[in-house]
Amino acid sequence: MDTIELMYQENILDHYKSPRNFGRMENASVHHHEYNPLCGDELDMFLVIDKHKKIADIKVNPHGCAISVASASMLSEEIKGKSIGEIEKLKKEDILEMLGIPISPVRLKCALLSLDTLKNSILIFEKYVNKQV
Amino acid sequence: MLSTQTKSLDVEQIRKDFPILQRKVHNKPLVYFDNAATSQKPKQVIDALNFYYNNYNANVHRSIHQLGEEATAAYEKAREKIAEFINAQYQEIIFTKNSTEGLNLIAYSLTSSLKPGDEIVISQLEHHSNFVPWQQMAKHLGLKLKFIKINEEAELDENSIRETITKNTKIVSVNHISNAIGTINPVEEITKIAHENGALMVVDGSQSAPHMPLDMKKINSDFYVFTGHKMLGPTGVGVVYGKKELLENMRPFLYGGEMINEVKFEDTTFNQLPWKFEAGTPNIAEGIGLGVAVDYLKKVGMKQIFERDREIVDYAMERMKNIDGITIYGPKERGSIISFNVHGVHAHDVSQILDSEGVAIRAGHHCCMPLMSVLGVTATARASFYLYNTEQEIDTFINAIHKVKKVFGV
Known part of the structure; x- marks a missing residue:
């Protein structure tokens, strides 16, 4: 397989074409939008965080390239049921491992938009939303 | 095929x-196929850069020695070639870093004499470099920014041109060719309409200068801006063409060395054109390289x-x-x-x-x-x-x- 076939392998394209947990949510604990101006990739993320500070539900609404959309879709599956503590420990390497494909330096921003959105969602939740609870 | x-x-x-x-x-x-971003360079241009650094690298307009004189002569020769290339006078050719700097120069300098409520017209087709400077000037000075709309064909809409440019318009700035979708805009006609309404006309020629013959007398815009690196030249050098009588009355954009005539504690008088707008040591090799690129384009x-x-x-x-x-x-x-x-x-x-x-x-x-x-x-x-x-x-x-x-x- 050449690099392109490795990069755009079946499961990546499957997540791109049918993103999991796709959509929007009215009753989210936190909703956050991130934008990657370099590429024009966009991601809306909606999280329901329960009283044990676990992700009870998630919806993602990604628009962009295959890598950014697949990354958002895969991450949404990955974090359901996870605690905020576990999410805070997630690193760039975890996302690359989750994707399991070669990512060139210029595409790194695409791959990591999902993680940036998630981390910022949690920050916003901790800073503003959680305080009021 | x-x-x-x-x-x-x-x-x-x-x-x-x-x-x-x-x-x-x-x-x-x-x-x-990424030539609208930057073009590749012929060996003639690459060699000119090397030759300059290997043989006559010196600062321009200052150093009274052989190298300084050779560098100054070559740099000013490049300016003459560019003037001829677009049918302008050499005092009307200001070297900048690129089109973005050129458009900023014009936006800063021209808006300094405008009053709140004065209008500037650009189009929906503009690159951020012909958009953000005007938008921000308008914001800071209380000017009104208006946009010429595009039609179904993604061309500037004729009615919109006539409706948007009015007697309140002071400056019109549009590109000659859209970098995003390739639309060729009727800049001669728009210039006429701008002038009929008493407005100054600025053209962003970043995508046109590399691709079509240009005649400043024919287009008759007051300013025309382009960049060297999209037309076989090196990065780091661009050009502002401006009508001499306008440039003479405009405030400089960058202050410092080279652009002055006499500096006293109380005040400073500025250098003559074009150097009034060229503060500091310029990109000398690149300017010379752009002259060689223009030679190449003319030959083809x-x-x-x-x-x-x-x-x-x-x-x-x-x-x-x-x-x-x-x-x-x-x-x-x-x-x-x-x-x-x-x-x-x-x-x-x-x-x-x-x-x-x-x-x-x-x-x-x-x-x-x-x-x-x-x-x-x-x-x-x-x-x-x-x-x-x-x-x-x-x-x-x-x-x-x-x-x-x-x-x-x-």
Whole structure:
């Protein structure tokens, strides 16, 4: 397989074409939008965080390239049921491992938009939303 | 395929002057279709940079020694060549870093004499460099910024031009060719309308200067801006053309050395044109290099380059039309820019897969986010051509698009 076939392998394209947990949510604990101006990739993320500070539900609404959309879709599956503590420990390497494909330096921003959105969602939740609870 | 006889340029001969075209990318011959971003450089230009640094590197306009005199002469000679290239006088040629700096120079300097409520007109087609400076000046000075709309064909709408430019308009600034979708704008007519209304006319010629013959007397705009690196020249040098009588009365943009006549504790008098607008040590080698690039373009012929653009664009459009699921943006008559999307595939993925076949294009918003919102897209893929591109390269590009469709199953 050449690099392109490795990069755009079946499961990546499957997540791109049918993103999991796709959509929007009215009753989210936190909703956050991130934008990657370099590429024009966009991601809306909606999280329901329960009283044990676990992700009870998630919806993602990604628009962009295959890598950014697949990354958002895969991450949404990955974090359901996870605690905020576990999410805070997630690193760039975890996302690359989750994707399991070669990512060139210029595409790194695409791959990591999902993680940036998630981390910022949690920050916003901790800073503003959680305080009021 | 077109035979070589029908070409208006000897492309094979031209290609020999561009060393980079020999290299391979991912083991495939490089097909460079990102010319609207920056062009490749002929060896004549590369050699001129080397020759300057190896033989007469010195500061200009200051040093009374042989090297200083040679450097000054070569730098000013380049200015003369550029003036001749666009039918202007050499005092009207100001060297800048690039088009962006040129447009900032004009925006800062011209708006300093405007009053709150005065109007500036730009268009929906503008690059951020002809957009953000005006927008921010308007914000800080209380000016009104208005936009000429595009029509269904993605051309500047004639009615909108006439409605937007009024007696309240002080400055009109539009591009000659859109970098995002290739629209060629009627800048001569817009200049007439601007002048009828007492407004000054600025043209962003970043995409036109590399591709068509330019005559400042004919266009008659008050300012015309372009950059060297898109027209075979080095990066770091651009040009502002301005009518002499206007430049003489304008405030300088950058202050410092070189642009002064006499500095006293109380005040400073400024240097004469064009140096009044050139503060500090300029990009000397690059200026000289741009002069050599202009020599090269003149030798090939701007009219011939413009005609060759038509051949290569027509050939590419014809071949792209036959592929299902491709949207092409922009008008039928266009510069050598084709902006497109493959249905179901993001422009970045198109670009990535094309790269694996050695084909270099650009994907994204092309520094035209307002235009992208008008077109209803977030990104497009853009192939842009220049005098060294061939029909055979278009064939490679078409095959690579088929690979995109195959990989994505669309």
